[in-house]
Amino acid sequence: MATITLDNIKKSFGKTDVIHGVSIDIEDGEFIVIVGPSGCGKSTLLRMVAGLETITGGEVQIGGTRVNETEPMDRDIAMVFQNYALYPHMSVFDNMAYGLKIAKTPKSEIAERVAVAAKMLQLEPYLTRRPRELSGGQRQRVAMGRAIVRKPKAFLFDEPLSNLDAKLRVQMRLEIKALQRELGITALYVTHDQVEAMTLADRMIVMNAGVADQIGAPLEVYANPLTEFVAGFIGSPATNFLPAAALPGTPASAARVGIRPEHAWLSTEGEARLTGTAVYSEALGAETLVHLRLPDGEMFTIRQDGARAQPAEHQTCHVAWDTDQQMEFDEAGRRI
């Protein structure tokens, strides 16, 4: 258990800058999710904390000590990989015990710690099996177990759930969260899935092309995105963006305006701020997503209650929203 500090971390591969300076102070026991589209540098950032990638600039501290030059094994962290990275020729027990064996932990203590972790993860019946004899979810648990038995200062997760099916992903998400709470170990978690980010994080780092666009609690990021990118990336379905010129009454400095689908509704002609043609509706049961085509050809999505009437195809629709909820961005994509 420890604090982690990233101080203006930079990474370049040759002349290409991948990460342009990320800073964050992570408190002891905090669950931080790094979220962003693929190629934004989120995995690289995590791997720099792990020590698997060299740090071009800035400083990483774990528990108050600079670890830039420290080998991964000496940073006292545990990592869970996307493909689990279990040792194929070792039993579940040996997979979990390997790190402890290298650390020359007494045998009785290894057995005890693995037993505790196995119980926590419901892996007890499988301790003698090889990884290939396990299902995806069980392998995922073994990878977790391998991290737990080490009692590390921090857990690092690199998209650990992306190889699981949707149902298992939801279940493991809850388990990871519960486990991290129970153990109180600081966690850094990389994902491209904003639902995972929203549900797991105490705070999240939204990465965009090597820059941390926003760092904050999930609901705060959702309610108050600082950039156009964050507004578009966090929230599902994605925010609608309109040119400010199309909307009367927006400030002169605004270039684009974002309206979340859940904040807009089909309205009467009188209160309408926009008019479009219904293209299709996706009825999901509890809610319906109505997709409209605006006169300029852009698409606009409205999320409405599943009980409300859906517009017929090609029907002309009027859209309104509360102007308090619209988000205005300047030319550079920054929130006004």
Add this chain to the structure above:
Amino acid sequence: MPGPSHTGMVEKRGAGHWLSHAGLILGVLIIAFPIWLAFVASTVTNQEIVQPPMPLWPGDRFYENYSNALVSGINAPVARMLMNSAVMALGIALGKILISLLSAFAIVYFRFPGRRLFFWLIFLTLMLPVEVRIVPTYEVAANLNLLNSYSGLIFPLIASATATFLFRQFFMTVPDELAEAARVDGARPMRFFWDILVPMSRTNMAALFVILFIYGWNQYLWPLLITTDPSMNTIVMGIKQMFPSGDDYADWPVIMATSILAMLPPVIVVITMQKLFIRGLVDTEK
């Protein structure tokens, strides 16, 4: 219920089926016949062999001929030559595997200056057979006082570009995450090598062992050059040394017994290892 379609397997039940079997059996007989003759020749007296017609069925001298060959032989006891061959073949096979594993490990997992150059240099030597470099190699071995020694038999043949290449290809299929997981777990490079890479390569090692053991066992030219003392002869070249020069008569039963004995170890290796690598192929562990 419709029967199986009358194509493929079913069709082969006819004349074609028997014909192809007959062809195969004939092939086996043609290949096995000389070996059978050698066996027959090793169980009769020299008199019976040199006098036509040559016998086609085993005689009653099996025990005498074989014990004669094993214990006294012609230049050196065959038991001694078998031992030399075994040391040489095992030394070459195990040594090649160990060295190739290590060099492939270096090439795949470490970034050092000239890494690609070294790989291609190793790869280039694939194109140079023993015969091409045999004179300089002999010179070096002689200067190092390796003539008539096991070291001389083994070391000049112990590097293997083929095996290095094979392990390199295998290591490249091992996911990087595995090496990273081991690093996070605290395994230093050699620990990762012994604990993870070597156990994962054991199927490849078994397959290579068979090939390399036979390669080592069948060495002819190199032992012929480097051993002058009959007690250091290997069996494959030793057979040739048993032929008399000049007018002496050849002791065919002993020579044939030696030939049969020379064939046995590779056969045993193939048969026992075959089980191991079939099992290895069935439970793939990647």
